[in-house]
Amino acid sequence: MSAANETEMGSDRAVVFGDAKKNWQWLLILGVIFITLGAVGLGRAFALTLASVLFFGVLLLIGGGIQLFESFKCKGWKSILFHVLIAILYILVGIEIIVRPMMASAVLTLLLAGGIVLVGIVRIVIAIQIRNRKNWGWPLLSGFISVLLGLIIAVKWPVSGLFVIGLFVAIELIMHGWSYIFIALAAKSALETSPAEA
Numbered sequence: 786m787s788a789a790n791e792t793e794m795g796s797d798r799a800v801v802f803g804d805a806k807k808n809w810q811w812l813l814i815l816g817v818i819f820i821t822l823g824a825v826g827l828g829r830a831f832a833l834t835l836a837s838v839l840f841f842g843v844l845l846l847i848g849g850g851i852q853l854f855e856s857f858k859c860k861g862w863k864s865i866l867f868h869v870l871i872a873i874l875y876i877l878v879g880i881e882i883i884v885r886p887m888m889a890s891a892v893l894t895l896l897l898a899g900g901i902v903l904v905g906i907v908r909i910v911i912a913i914q915i916r917n918r919k920n921w922g923w924p925l926l927s928g929f930i931s932v933l934l935g936l937i938i939a940v941k942w943p944v945s946g947l948f949v950i951g952l953f954v955a956i957e958l959i960m961h962g963w964s965y966i967f968i969a970l971a972a973k974s975a976l977e978t979s980p981a982e983a
Contacts, residue, residue: 812969819962826955833951838890842882849875891946897953898938898945905931 826833852872856865882889908928915921938945 809969809972812965812972816962816965816969819958819965821962823955823958823960823962826951826958830948830951830955833954834890834946834948835886835951837950837954838882838886838893841893842879842886842889844879845875845882846879849873849877849879887946890950891943894938894946894949895942897949898935898942900935901938902932902935905929905933905935 849872852875853869856869856872905928908924908931910928912921912923912925912928915924938949
């Protein structure tokens with residue numbers, strides 16, 4: 786690779802990472818924190834499920850309250866009735882989730898299972914549509930895995946409602962943590978290739 790190309794790549798990295806390359810350690814620490822939280826969550830899937838559902842209920846309650854408050858400032862709006870009804874629905878659902886978190890967890894888990902199956906079917910259809918292309922088998926395999934996972938969650942329902950949401954949140958925290966670690970290492974590499982900016 787020529788010196789000009791290396792200089793251009795270093796400039797591109799500087800644009801991509803900006804000041805992050807000088808503070809890559811903080812990104813690394815953040816990644817480790819997320820992975821640690823996710824690992825703890827894997828061992829406390831039930832508690833994490835309960836906390837996630839309650840948090841969702843609180844968000845609905847707050848969102849509905851804000852929307853209802855805002856509706857009083859929109860006098861004359863033709864769709865105000867629907868705006869109010871949606872706000873009340875958010876509030877009622879939020880209260881129901883907070884009062885009965887386990888039932889809400891079971892319902893959300895069943896909806897999640899259905900969503901995963903639907904996503905898997907869509908992936909399978911897309912794979913079949915591109916079957917004359919290279920590597921079309923990967924989205925097909927991904928689709929079958931998603932369908933299988935959704936069906937397993939549905940078959941294990943309502944027991945799966947006790948841990949699935951927490952399990953998914955824990956896995957997401959771990960994946961999020963690893964993404965930060967990879968970004969931190971890439972930023973560190975960018976810093977090493979441009980020592981003059983360090």
